[in-house]
Amino acid sequence: MTILFVCYKQQPAVSQESENMTSKEDGQDPRLPKIASSIRVIPDFPKPGIMFQDITTLLLDTEAFKDTIDIFVERYKGKGISVVAGVEARGFIFGPPIALAIGAKFVPMRKPKKLPGKVFSEEYSLEYGTDKIEMHVGAVEPGERAIIIDDLIATGGTLSAAIRLLERVGVKIVECACVIELPELKGRDKLGETPLFILVTSDAA
Amino acid sequence: MFAAENGLKGDPRLEAISAAIRVVPNFPKKGIMFQDITTLLLDHKAFKHTIDIFVDRYKDMQISVVAGVEARGFMFGPSIALAIGAKFVPLRKPGKLPGKVISESYELEYGHDRLEMHVDAVEPLERVIIIDDLVATGGTLSAAISLMESQGAEVVECACVIGLPEVKGQHKLKGKPLYVLVEPSGLDEFC
Numbered sequence: 084m085t086i087l088f089v090c091y092k093q094q095p096a097v098s099q100e101s102e103n104m105t106s107k108e109d110g111q112d113p114r115l116p117k118i119a120s121s122i123r124v125i126p127d128f129p130k131p132g133i134m135f136q137d138i139t140t141l142l143l144d145t146e147a148f149k150d151t152i153d154i155f156v157e158r159y160k161g162k163g164i165s166v167v168a169g170v171e172a173r174g175f176i177f178g179p180p181i182a183l184a185i186g187a188k189f190v191p192m193r194k195p196k197k198l199p200g201k202v203f204s205e206e207y208s209l210e211y212g213t214d215k216i217e218m219h220v221g222a223v224e225p226g227e228r229a230i231i232i233d234d235l236i237a238t239g240g241t242l243s244a245a246i247r248l249l250e251r252v253g254v255k256i257v258e259c260a261c262v263i264e265l266p267e268l269k270g271r272d273k274l275g276e277t278p279l280f281i282l283v284t285s286d287a288a
Numbered sequence: 289m290f291a292a293e294n295g296l297k298g299d300p301r302l303e304a305i306s307a308a309i310r311v312v313p314n315f316p317k318k319g320i321m322f323q324d325i326t327t328l329l330l331d332h333k334a335f336k337h338t339i340d341i342f343v344d345r346y347k348d349m350q351i352s353v354v355a356g357v358e359a360r361g362f363m364f365g366p367s368i369a370l371a372i373g374a375k376f377v378p379l380r381k382p383g384k385l386p387g388k389v390i391s392e393s394y395e396l397e398y399g400h401d402r403l404e405m406h407v408d409a410v411e412p413l414e415r416v417i418i419i420d421d422l423v424a425t426g427g428t429l430s431a432a433i434s435l436m437e438s439q440g441a442e443v444v445e446c447a448c449v450i451g452l453p454e455v456k457g458q459h460k461l462k463g464k465p466l467y468v469l470v471e472p473s474g475l476d477e478f479c
Contacts (some may be wrong), residue, residue, distance in 0.1 A: 123387070125386040125387055128386040129383075129386070135386045137386050137387060139377075139378060139385065139387075139406055139409070142366070142369075142375065142376040142377070142378070143375045143376075143377070143409060144375075145369075145370075145373055145374065145375060148366075148369075148370065148376065149370055152370060171359060172358055172359045172362060172380075172384075173362075175359055175360075175362040175363050176362050176366050176376065176378065177366075179329065179335075179363050179364070179366065179367055180366055180367045180370055182329075182332070182335075183332070183335065183336055183339060183367055186332055187332065188329065188330040188331075188332060189329040189330070189335070189363065190326075190329070190330070191326060191329070191359075191363065193359075196316075197359070198326065199312035199315040199316070199322045199324050200310070200312050200324060200326075219326055222326065222330060
């Protein structure tokens with residue numbers, strides 16, 4: 084049985100803010116339990132031993148989905164972020180609504196050969212072999228401030244590749260943001276100096 | 289039917305949307321003028337206009353499901369769903385969805401592919417719109433309509449940002465209304 088526990092991985096500044104927010108208990112956003120419980124766990128997908136975190140059920144819960152986006156928007160609005168980069172394919176579901184709400188561009192980061200124009204690409208390790216992530220040349224400019232969105236961080240391979248890709252073209256990644264973290268897989272360690280913000284943590288297996 | 293024929297004639301937003309779409313010749317193969325919506329997503333105003341037009345159209349139509357076709361339908365569908373208070377249902381390539389799925393095959397130029405949906409995603413009698421970035425032959429959208437109807441849901445309309453010449457003059461796809469914002473740019477070579 085997977086235990087879903089909910090925490091708000093906040094940077095220190097927020098615990099000061101929460102003193103003014105009497106509706107929060109222990110600094111926890113009251114919207115988080117519903118978000119956490121709306122995520123379905125599917126055992127043994129894609130292979131035996133993996134407990135797959137299925138966000139499609141969150142997308143069916145209109146309140147939980149809205150709350151998820153609102154939490155990210157509240158965090159990133161007014162921070163001079165001009166780029167929301169989303170990792171294919173589930174990052175495409177969360178990224179654009181956030182980008183629209185904060186006035187930023189949405190930049191899809193895709194598997195090889197999907198983007199039609201000239202691309203930059205970055206390789207990353209898989210359990211067996213490697214894969215690549217790509218971004219259009221000209222999508223971002225040096226000096227822009229970006230957040231990178233995906234539904235989940237596991238080993239951190241994809242997100243660290245996305246960070247390298249954006250940093251290569253002179254973009255500052257303010258934060259990586261995911262709905263779910265699987266902390267046992269220590270993905271956070273791969274992100275270097277880049278902070279990670281997540282809503283929900285879960286066991287990997 | 290195109291938005292310009294249906295109440296939005298002369299709407300400057302449509303021009304902005306069209307201008308923001310980049311044409312990439314010979315992708316994925318020679319002769320294809322690929323309609324690249326990633327440049328639309330970089331243009332915050334034009335992207336917002338795109339979503340606003342769909343939201344204005346669907347917000348009072350009691351739509352409870354917005355289904356988006358992988359992967360570019362995912363870039364438009366969720367924002368529309370959130371704004372109109374509907375569920376978002378991803379329609380995916382085989383093997384991606386983790387739970388029990390139903391699937392429908394559709395024709396490609398060479399061979400065929402499949403589209404899948406979770407079995408518990410939509411309920412009978414729900415009113416659905418299906419979103420994709422572009423409609424060409426309508427094969428993918430037709431498969432999506434079949435998936436919805438197999439669950440007893442009602443497809444109210446299919447909606448796309450871009451409609452290729454094949455669909456001009458067609459108001460319906462598999463008996464369902466089709467709503468398209470703009471025609472493709474840069475097709476002069478084909479005429």
